[in-house]
Structures are given as structure tokens and as C-alpha cells.
Amino acid sequence: MMAAACARTLGKVGRLVLDTPTCRFTNTAAFVPRISIRCQGRAYGTGGSGFRSRFSLAAPVRGSGRVLGCAFLLGGGFGLYQTIKLTLQHHLAEKEADINIHAPDLDTDLKLTLYQYKTCPFCSKVRAFLDYHRLPYEIVEVNPVMRQEIKWSTYRKVPILMVNGTVQLNDSSVIISALKTYISSKDKTISEILACYPEMKAKNDRGKDVIEFGNKYWVMVHDADADQLYPGKDSRKEEIKWRKWADDWLVHLISPNVYRTPTEALASFDYIVREGKFGSFEGFFAKYFGAAAMWIISKRLKNKHNLQADVRQDLYKAVNDWVAAIGKNKQFMGGDEPNLADLAVFGVLRVMEGLQSFDDMMEHTKVKKWYSRMQKATQHVS
Known part of the structure; x- marks a missing residue:
């Protein structure tokens, strides 16, 4: 839940930054982190294993707005990656300790x-x-x-x-x-x-x-x-x-x-x-x-x-x-x-x-x- 909220917030702010004329990329999609984390046979995300990001600029960076926007996206992307990583690590630790053997709570009115x-x-x-x-x-x-x-x-x-x-x-x-x-x-x-x-x-x-x-x-x-x-x-x-x-x-x-x-x-x-x-x-x-x-x-x-x-x-x-x-x-x-x-x-x-x-x-x-x-x-x- 926390990772999903961070992703939504980052996406909104990132779009605002990218829409400004002072920050343009030739390959903005390649700059977004691609994440793949394996959890008991299920894959989360669409990229390869680990964290990978790359970007290329159409021209030398000019102006503080571009530098600020790029730094924001880079820092935000890394922060999102760390959030998802830590959240899923914690989830996996709980699953390993509990080994998923609890029966579900039952909705019953029996006394x-x-x-x-x-x-x-x-x-x-x-x-x-x-x-x-x-x-x-x-x-x-x-x-x-x-x-x-x-x-x-x-x-x-x-x-x-x-x-x-x-x-x-x-x-x-x-x-x-x-x-x-x-x-x-x-x-x-x-x-x-x-x-x-x-x-x-x-x-x-x-x-x-x-x-x-x-x-x-x-x-x-x-x-x-x-x-x-x-x-x-x-x-x-x-x-x-x-x-x-x-x-x-x-x-x-x-x-x-x-x-x-x-x-x-x-x-x-x-x-x-x-x-x-x-x-x-x-x-x-x-x-x-x-x-x-x-x-x-x-x-x-x-x-x-x-x-x-x-x-x-x-x-x-x-x-x-x-x-x-x-x-x-x-x-x-x-x-x-x-x-x-x-x-x-x-x-x-x-x-x-x-x-x-x-x-x-x-x-x-x-x-x-x-x-x-x-x-x-x-x-x-x-």
C-alpha cells in the first residue's frame, strides 16, 4: 500500500516536471526505473532483476530548472525503488516466519x-x-x-x-x-x-x-x-x-x-x-x-x-x-x-x-x- 501511494505521487510530480520546456529527454521512458522483485514465484514489475536506469540528453543541460528537474526524478526514482524493496523484504520476512499456514479468519456467529x-x-x-x-x-x-x-x-x-x-x-x-x-x-x-x-x-x-x-x-x-x-x-x-x-x-x-x-x-x-x-x-x-x-x-x-x-x-x-x-x-x-x-x-x-x-x-x-x-x-x- 505504501509503495503504491509513493508511485502515484511520484508519477504526478514527474509529469509536471517533464512537461516544463526547460527539461526534455530524448528517451524519457528509459529513465524510469524498471523493477523486478521475485516473491514466492510471482514477479512484480516489468523490468529485469535489480534496479536499472539510464538516460540521454538531447543537448547539454542548460539552466537550473533542468538540473533540478532531473535531480528530482533521479532521487525520486531511487527513493521509490528503496521503498518497494524494503516493503517487500519486510513482507517476505513475515511470510517466511509464518510460512503462510494460518487458516483465514471465519465470519461466523457461533458462540x-x-x-x-x-x-x-x-x-x-x-x-x-x-x-x-x-x-x-x-x-x-x-x-x-x-x-x-x-x-x-x-x-x-x-x-x-x-x-x-x-x-x-x-x-x-x-x-x-x-x-x-x-x-x-x-x-x-x-x-x-x-x-x-x-x-x-x-x-x-x-x-x-x-x-x-x-x-x-x-x-x-x-x-x-x-x-x-x-x-x-x-x-x-x-x-x-x-x-x-x-x-x-x-x-x-x-x-x-x-x-x-x-x-x-x-x-x-x-x-x-x-x-x-x-x-x-x-x-x-x-x-x-x-x-x-x-x-x-x-x-x-x-x-x-x-x-x-x-x-x-x-x-x-x-x-x-x-x-x-x-x-x-x-x-x-x-x-x-x-x-x-x-x-x-x-x-x-x-x-x-x-x-x-x-x-x-x-x-x-x-x-x-x-x-x-x-x-x-x-x-x-x-
């Missing part, structure tokens, strides 16, 4: 309230989605012992997302799929979209009644919208595959790793108590008794999910499998921008930040660059 445990990987998945898409939301931290904050709900798990205070979305994957459907199509209300993810009663492997949701990994869009959302041949199938992988496998590696030893279990619960919503007595009890209990439970989880004796190896392998699936030629699983699988995997891994398991993962896997890009992409803007 969102997220009921969560901060250290829950499923809640972290939802926050990653909301932050990436710049959807404003309020957080209600739920006390994990009493859960008074969700006593009004028959669904007793988190995350729960309330939309406009009236529509309740349950299950992290349903929340993400329903919201992605809404912002991708905008031709249905949240209530209408929610009907695409029916609640179903099922039994888990221990015979206990559980609630499941149909189609929860599907974004319900028309074919035209789907072609734009999933330009690659198998991109939709891959997104669903890795979203399921995050829920069915990756998330089960978190507890055995963060509670791997008594020391790590204590450090993990210290973090949970610090970040969660606990009373003073509850916090003390959770930190010491909870750490001991989860260290024991983590051993059972290791056996349940057939993990190796050193559970770190399963974590390393899972993370490296994920990085390998992205490939060397893509920034994200979604290509140049994160897709729902990127956001799900990042949300799960993020809950380990600040713990020994996270530091070990960063040191012994190839995930660091992708993870850093995801941090930038999901950076929360208040």
Missing part, C-alpha cells in the same frame, strides 16, 4: 463454550481445531473429581462443546467433523449437521455399555465442496485413516509413557494439578495418590495394548510412522496446510509438553519440524 480438562488429549484435539480455524471460544475447566460444571449433562465425559448455549456436541471427533462441515458448506445449521452423527449404544471389549457416534470421522459436504476440500485422489481416505489412528492407537500411548516411572508419574500429576481445577485437598490427594495409582494402571495399560517393555519405543515408532506417512515433500498431511489428521495428532502429542516423555520424543524421532510448524499454525490469537 462456543468448551467444557474440558486441559491435559485431556481429546480436549486438546478440539482446542487445536478451534485455534487453527480462529474460532473464538470460552473454556470451562471441569473439576475431574466432582464434575459439577457438567452436572446438567447426561453425557458425563469431556470434551463437551456448547454452541450458542443451546446445541450440545459430544465426542472430540464429532465436534471437529461437525464444525468442519459447518464452516465448509454453510448451508446447514449445527442442529441439522448433528443429525448426521447419530448417537448409538454399544458394548466395549469388557462388555460395558458405551456411547458411540456414527460417521464421526466424515465431513458432510457436497461433492463440489469435497473436491475443493480434498483435492488429492486419496486425501479424504488418508485423513480419516489417520484420525482414527490418533484415537485408536496414538492416544493409548500417552498414559503408559507419561506415567512410565514413579518419578515421571509424580511429575505428570504435578502438571495435571497445576493446570487443572482442583481444590487444595483434592490437589494434594491427586498429586501423590493419583501418581501412584496411575503408575500401577500404566502397567496394566501396557499389557492391555500389547506395548513393549520400554513403552518409549512404541511412542517413537508411532511418531516416526506418522512423519513417514506425511513424506518429505509435504509440510503437513494436508499438504501446504494442516488437515484434520494433522490437528488430531498434534492435539494428542501436545498434552505431553513439559514432561520427560515429550523431550525424549523430540530427541529420538523426526517429528520436530512438523511439530514446530503445527505450533505456529495453531497459535492462539485472543
Whole structure:
């Protein structure tokens, strides 16, 4: 904008000077700077690279008016070149730092309230989605012992997302799929979209009644919208595959790793108590008794999910499998921008930040660059 304003002003003044009889050039066009600056494959201007100017006079310069006019044009042209150069250099620096991975701000009237445990990987998945898409939301931290904050709900798990205070979305994957459907199509209300993810009663492997949701990994869009959302041949199938992988496998590696030893279990619960919503007595009890209990439970989880004796190896392998699936030629699983699988995997891994398991993962896997890009992409803007 600033460079364009300078160009317009310089052009007006230059024309006034050139129109005076005391300053005439045989080749005035050749005197105007020709500028070409390359910016991510796009060319700006019409000349060759760098700054080039040349001029010839029809006769020896006579009179102060000519000298003044020529000096003005020369100085003004150079000033314009410097203005454009510095402006675009600053623009390129910002683009390089940000790598153009922020989703656009969305014009939406949704009022969102997220009921969560901060250290829950499923809640972290939802926050990653909301932050990436710049959807404003309020957080209600739920006390994990009493859960008074969700006593009004028959669904007793988190995350729960309330939309406009009236529509309740349950299950992290349903929340993400329903919201992605809404912002991708905008031709249905949240209530209408929610009907695409029916609640179903099922039994888990221990015979206990559980609630499941149909189609929860599907974004319900028309074919035209789907072609734009999933330009690659198998991109939709891959997104669903890795979203399921995050829920069915990756998330089960978190507890055995963060509670791997008594020391790590204590450090993990210290973090949970610090970040969660606990009373003073509850916090003390959770930190010491909870750490001991989860260290024991983590051993059972290791056996349940057939993990190796050193559970770190399963974590390393899972993370490296994920990085390998992205490939060397893509920034994200979604290509140049994160897709729902990127956001799900990042949300799960993020809950380990600040713990020994996270530091070990960063040191012994190839995930660091992708993870850093995801941090930038999901950076929360208040």
C-alpha cells in the first residue's frame, strides 16, 4: 500500500516536471526505473532483476530548472525503488516466519463454550481445531473429581462443546467433523449437521455399555465442496485413516509413557494439578495418590495394548510412522496446510509438553519440524 501511494505521487510530480520546456529527454521512458522483485514465484514489475536506469540528453543541460528537474526524478526514482524493496523484504520476512499456514479468519456467529480438562488429549484435539480455524471460544475447566460444571449433562465425559448455549456436541471427533462441515458448506445449521452423527449404544471389549457416534470421522459436504476440500485422489481416505489412528492407537500411548516411572508419574500429576481445577485437598490427594495409582494402571495399560517393555519405543515408532506417512515433500498431511489428521495428532502429542516423555520424543524421532510448524499454525490469537 505504501509503495503504491509513493508511485502515484511520484508519477504526478514527474509529469509536471517533464512537461516544463526547460527539461526534455530524448528517451524519457528509459529513465524510469524498471523493477523486478521475485516473491514466492510471482514477479512484480516489468523490468529485469535489480534496479536499472539510464538516460540521454538531447543537448547539454542548460539552466537550473533542468538540473533540478532531473535531480528530482533521479532521487525520486531511487527513493521509490528503496521503498518497494524494503516493503517487500519486510513482507517476505513475515511470510517466511509464518510460512503462510494460518487458516483465514471465519465470519461466523457461533458462540462456543468448551467444557474440558486441559491435559485431556481429546480436549486438546478440539482446542487445536478451534485455534487453527480462529474460532473464538470460552473454556470451562471441569473439576475431574466432582464434575459439577457438567452436572446438567447426561453425557458425563469431556470434551463437551456448547454452541450458542443451546446445541450440545459430544465426542472430540464429532465436534471437529461437525464444525468442519459447518464452516465448509454453510448451508446447514449445527442442529441439522448433528443429525448426521447419530448417537448409538454399544458394548466395549469388557462388555460395558458405551456411547458411540456414527460417521464421526466424515465431513458432510457436497461433492463440489469435497473436491475443493480434498483435492488429492486419496486425501479424504488418508485423513480419516489417520484420525482414527490418533484415537485408536496414538492416544493409548500417552498414559503408559507419561506415567512410565514413579518419578515421571509424580511429575505428570504435578502438571495435571497445576493446570487443572482442583481444590487444595483434592490437589494434594491427586498429586501423590493419583501418581501412584496411575503408575500401577500404566502397567496394566501396557499389557492391555500389547506395548513393549520400554513403552518409549512404541511412542517413537508411532511418531516416526506418522512423519513417514506425511513424506518429505509435504509440510503437513494436508499438504501446504494442516488437515484434520494433522490437528488430531498434534492435539494428542501436545498434552505431553513439559514432561520427560515429550523431550525424549523430540530427541529420538523426526517429528520436530512438523511439530514446530503445527505450533505456529495453531497459535492462539485472543
